[in-house]
Amino acid sequence: MHRLCDFGEQDWLKRVRRWFASADRRLVLGIGDDAAAIDAGRGPVIATTDALIEGVHFRRDWIGARDLGRKTLAVNVSDIAAMGARPLAALLALSVPPSASASDLRDFFLGLRDGARRWDCPLAGGDLTRAPQWSIAITVLGVPSVRRSGRPVIVKRSTARPGQFLYVTGKPGESGAGLVALHRGIASPALVARHNRPEPRVREGELLARICPDLAMLDVSDGIWCDSGRVAEASNCAIEIESASLPVSRALAAFCNSLSIDPLDPVLFGGEDYELLFATAVAPAKIQQAFRRHGLKTAITPIGRVKSGRGRYLLDPSGRRINIADRTFQHFTR
C-alpha cells in the first residue's frame, strides 16, 4: 500500500475492510496485509497489487524507463516476500501517454523482464492502454512457504507478541537519502540507485518464514517508523525501537553528514526501502547463522522489542522513550 496520508488512505482502508467484511472461505487473508491469501480449494495463492503513478510516485526525469519497469515489479514482489512467499507470476496494467516514445516503452518492458528473471516471476498477461500520464498497476501472485510439516505458512503483520525481537534487513534509509539527492540535484549515484532499483528480499522472507515459527512481518515501504506502527496496531502491541541499534550504512552516514541531516531521519522516515521489518522470538545469532548457511549476505539487525501496550516508541541510548514530536524531520516526514 502506498502512502496517502494527506488523503486519508488509512481511514478509507478501514471503511473498505468494513464494507467488504466477509466470511468467504476462499479469503484466507483479506484486505489489510501486504498481500491477500486466496484459496480455491487446493492450497492458498498469495496475491498483491500496487500502482505507481507518474507525478505521484515517480518523476520521469528522475528514473529511467528501464528502472521504472524493474521497480514497479520490485515493489509488488516485495509484498510477496513480506508474506514469506515466493513469486509465481505477474500481471501488468500499463497506461502511457500517446506521446510515449517507442524506446521508453521498450525499455520499460526490458526492465520488467530484468526483474521477472531476477525474481523468477514471469509476466503472464496484462493490459496496455492510454492515459494522460504513465500509470502502472502490477499484480503479483505468489506461493507461500511450506514448513517441514508440509503446511503452508501465511506470514502476517498482526502476529507480533510481547517479548519478541524487532528486526530489519539490509540498509534502510539509503533509498530515502537517494530521493533527497534527486530532489536537491545532488550527484549520488549509489544512493539514487538504491531508490530506483530496490531489491526485494525474496529469499530472505522465505527463509524467515521457515525458521521463525512466530514470525510477524511486513516490508518497509513508508519508513521503519510508519511501518512499525502498522505492526503494533495490527498486533495490538507496543513496539520500542532503540535508536542506538538502528543500522546506518557508511554511504548514508557520509551523505547525511555532508547535508547536516541526522542519519536516523532517513532510516526511520525515508520510505521505499523495501527491506523486511519483522518480529520473532528467535535470537539474532540463530537467524544470522541460518542466513550464512543459505549464502544470504543481507544484514539482519535487531532494532528493538515488542512490548505489551499500544503504539511505537523510540528509545534514546539510555533506554528512555524519546518524544518523537520533539524531533524535526523536515526532510522526510510527509
Next chain:
Amino acid sequence: MHRLCDFGEQDWLKRVRRWFASADRRLVLGIGDDAAAIDAGRGPVIATTDALIEGVHFRRDWIGARDLGRKTLAVNVSDIAAMGARPLAALLALSVPPSASASDLRDFFLGLRDGARRWDCPLAGGDLTRAPQWSIAITVLGVPSVRRSGRPVIVKRSTARPGQFLYVTGKPGESGAGLVALHRGIASPALVARHNRPEPRVREGELLARICPDLAMLDVSDGIWCDSGRVAEASNCAIEIESASLPVSRALAAFCNSLSIDPLDPVLFGGEDYELLFATAVAPAKIQQAFRRHGLKTAITPIGRVKSGRGRYLLDPSGRRINIADRTFQHFTR
C-alpha cells in the same frame, strides 16, 4: 484488452509476447488471450487485469461512481467468463484525484461490492493512491471449469476449426448504441444502462466450457467484427459472418431507426458488449437446450461459420462476401 488501435496496441502486444516468450512451466497460458492460466503445481489459476482510465475509457459525467465500480469489475469478470472459468477473487488498484468526493469514493466501492456479490467474486485486497484522474486497475482470479473427466478446461481463442458454428450470446450492439446516446445527449436509459452496467456471462461461459469439447471463445469488448478477427487470427482460420443472422434487439432497432443508423453498425462495431463470441461444432439446438435446462435465458445466436483460410468476412443474405470497406461506419469505427 482495451482498444488502443491508434496507439498500435496490437503491435506492442506482439513485441511483448516475443520479449517475454518463455518455456516457464508455470505459464499454462501466457500473454495474448483474455486471461492467463498459471499453475503453481496444484492446478491452474486463471488471472486477468484490465484498467479503466477517466477520459480514455469513461467520462465521469456519463457514468455514476456506483456503476463505475460495478463496471470495472464486470469487464474483468467477463475475461474470466471468456475462459470458461468461475471468478475466485478480485484485487483493486484505485487511483483518484485528491478532489474526489467522499460520496463518489463510497459509491464506487459500493458498486464494486454489488458486482462482487453478483458474480461471487470477493475483493481480496488492493491499493489506494492519488492520480490526476480516476485510474482503476482490477485483477480478477478465477478457477477453470472442470469436465466430467475431472480435467480442468482452459478455453482459448485460438482453437477455432473449419466447420464450426460461430455464435454470440445476448444482445450485441446495445452497449454501443448506449454510448451513441451518451455522445449525442439522447435520453435512452435502457441502452445507456446496457453500456454502463454490462452483465458478464459467467454462468454461460462455464456451461459452454463443459458442454462444448471443441470450444474457442472470447468476450466481445471491441465489437463482433474486431473480435471475430482476433479469433480468426489466433486460430489460423477464416470466419464468415452472415449479416442476416446477426441479432438485432427491438430496442436497438428502434433506436437506430430514429437516428437513421444501420443497426448492424453497432452490432458489428459497437464494442463493450461483454457478450461471449464462440466457435464450436455443437449444434444450436443442443446448446439452447442445455441453456434452458440450466435456467439460462440468455439468447444464443449462430451468426456464421469457421472456414479454412484467413481473415473474416461479412456475407450478404445471398451468401456473397461483402466488401466491408464499402460500408460506412462513421458512428462506430474508431
